[in-house]
Amino acid sequence: MSRSPARIAHDRAVDALRAQLVAQPDGSPIRLAKPTSNLFRFREPPPANALDVSAFAGVIDIDTAAGTADVGGMTTYENLADATLARDRMPHVVPQLKTITLGGAVAGLGIESSSFRNGMPHESVLEMEILTPDGDVVLARPDNEHRDLFRGFPNSYGTLGYALRLRIELQPVKPYVSLRHVRYSDAAACAKGIEEACATGSGEAADFVDGTVFAGDEMYLTLGTFSDQAADVSDYTGQRIFYHSIRDRVTDQLTVRDYLWRWDTDWFWCSKALGAQHPVVRRLWPRRYLRSDVYRKIVAFDRRHQLSARVGRLLRQPDREAVIQDIEVPVERLAEFLEFFDAEIGIRPVWLCPVRLRESHGWPLYPMEPGRLFVNVGFWATVPLGPGQPDGTHNRLIESKVTDLGGHKSLYSDSYFTEDEFWLRYDGETYRKLKQTYDPKGRLPDLYAKCVGNR
Known part of the structure; x- marks a missing residue:
C-alpha cells in the first residue's frame, strides 16, 4: 500500500528518534523532552540529551469510513479533538485537560464522563507502535506476538517504552451537548443515582455522566446527551465559570468542543487558589491563558521555589x-x-x-x-x-x-506505598516479566521507582 506524506514523515521521525536513543551511552537514563506535563510528581527538568519527540505531536490520518485515526503519541487531546471534530468524530474518551497527550493517557490512564460507557482511553486503541528502551520499535496489537505488551502498557507510565503512533477508534458526534444537573442531598442517594444514570440515563439515554460534590448534603450529577440543535448555548471560556453553573442551572447547552473542555478553563475549580476567579483578576487575565497548563506552570514554579x-x-x-x-x-x-x-x-x-x-x-x-x-x-x-x-x-x-x-x-x-504493597496492588508478577522482556538492561526506572520514588 502507498504511504501518505504524513506517514512517510512519521516513519522518518521514527528512524531519527531511534538513532538518538542508540547514540546514548549504555546505562545512561532515558528521558523525553516534553514541553508540558499533567503529572503531579514534579521532577528535575530533563537533561540536555533528552529525546526530542516533537515530531510525534500530530494526527497522521483519519479514516471516517473505518472510524479510526492514526495519531502520534505526543499529540495533545486538544489537537486531536480539533482534528476529529472537524470530521464529526471524537475519541471514545477525551480526558478533561487539553494538554494531556494520547500516549500519556494510555500509558498513565485517563477518564472522563463517557467512561461509564466507553471505559478508559486505552480500551479504544487498536494498535501501538512502541519504542523500547534498547532502541527497537515494535507493533503491539491484541492478537500478535507483542500482545502481552499491548495489555501491559496501560498504567506503565513510560517504564516499558514510549508509544510513537497509536491507531484508535472514533465515535460520531453531534454539534451540541445538552446538560441536566440533578441534585442529591446525601451520598447514598447520589450513588444510587449514578447506578441508575449509567444503566438507563435516568429515563433518557445519557452519553455523559459525571458529578460534583459541594457539601455532604449538596451534590449533583450532570447528565449530558448529544443534540443536533441548541436554543441557547452557554460559554464558560471567559468570564463565566462552569462549576458555578452546576448549582445555578438545572439545564444547559454547550457546543461539543466547549463541553469537552468545560473543566480545563478553570482546572475544574483549582484556578480559584491562584486568584483567577476573582472578578477583577478575571477581567484582566487574558482569555488565552485561562487554561490548565498555564495554572500547572504556576504551581510548578511555586513548588520549585x-x-x-x-x-x-x-x-x-x-x-x-x-x-x-x-x-x-x-x-x-x-x-x-x-x-x-x-x-x-x-x-x-x-x-x-x-x-x-x-x-x-x-x-x-x-x-x-x-x-x-x-x-x-x-x-x-x-x-x-x-x-x-x-x-x-x-x-x-x-x-x-x-x-x-x-x-x-x-x-x-x-x-x-511500601514496595510490597505497591506490587500487590499493581500486579508485580506481570510487570516484572514485561520489564525483563522489553527493558532487560533496566535503562528506564521500574514502575515503583518512578511512581513512588519519583525517579
Whole structure:
C-alpha cells in the first residue's frame, strides 16, 4: 500500500528518534523532552540529551469510513479533538485537560464522563507502535506476538517504552451537548443515582455522566446527551465559570468542543487558589491563558521555589500537605468513602466520574474488575498538618481506605506505598516479566521507582 506524506514523515521521525536513543551511552537514563506535563510528581527538568519527540505531536490520518485515526503519541487531546471534530468524530474518551497527550493517557490512564460507557482511553486503541528502551520499535496489537505488551502498557507510565503512533477508534458526534444537573442531598442517594444514570440515563439515554460534590448534603450529577440543535448555548471560556453553573442551572447547552473542555478553563475549580476567579483578576487575565497548563506552570514554579511554604512559615501557619489524587471505589462503597473523606480530609468540592471497563478481560497493571461500576473521586488541594504529623499523613490514610474499600488509586501524583504493597496492588508478577522482556538492561526506572520514588 502507498504511504501518505504524513506517514512517510512519521516513519522518518521514527528512524531519527531511534538513532538518538542508540547514540546514548549504555546505562545512561532515558528521558523525553516534553514541553508540558499533567503529572503531579514534579521532577528535575530533563537533561540536555533528552529525546526530542516533537515530531510525534500530530494526527497522521483519519479514516471516517473505518472510524479510526492514526495519531502520534505526543499529540495533545486538544489537537486531536480539533482534528476529529472537524470530521464529526471524537475519541471514545477525551480526558478533561487539553494538554494531556494520547500516549500519556494510555500509558498513565485517563477518564472522563463517557467512561461509564466507553471505559478508559486505552480500551479504544487498536494498535501501538512502541519504542523500547534498547532502541527497537515494535507493533503491539491484541492478537500478535507483542500482545502481552499491548495489555501491559496501560498504567506503565513510560517504564516499558514510549508509544510513537497509536491507531484508535472514533465515535460520531453531534454539534451540541445538552446538560441536566440533578441534585442529591446525601451520598447514598447520589450513588444510587449514578447506578441508575449509567444503566438507563435516568429515563433518557445519557452519553455523559459525571458529578460534583459541594457539601455532604449538596451534590449533583450532570447528565449530558448529544443534540443536533441548541436554543441557547452557554460559554464558560471567559468570564463565566462552569462549576458555578452546576448549582445555578438545572439545564444547559454547550457546543461539543466547549463541553469537552468545560473543566480545563478553570482546572475544574483549582484556578480559584491562584486568584483567577476573582472578578477583577478575571477581567484582566487574558482569555488565552485561562487554561490548565498555564495554572500547572504556576504551581510548578511555586513548588520549585517554595513560595507558598515560605509565606506560610512567615505567617506562622501550619504546614500543609498536597492532597492531589484520583481514586476509584465500587459504586456501592462510594457513600462510605465520602463519609470518611469528609471526616478525615475535608476537601471540597470533589469530582465524581463513573467508570466501567469496556473490555471483559481487564488490564493487568490496573486490575479493575470487568463489568463492575466504579466511581472515580478526584480531589486536588492542600490540607493542614496537625502537630507532629509528617508530610504524607493524609495521602497514606486515603491509600489505606481505598484499599479497604476494594478500590484503586491513580499514580500521576505522590504515592506512599511500601514496595510490597505497591506490587500487590499493581500486579508485580506481570510487570516484572514485561520489564525483563522489553527493558532487560533496566535503562528506564521500574514502575515503583518512578511512581513512588519519583525517579
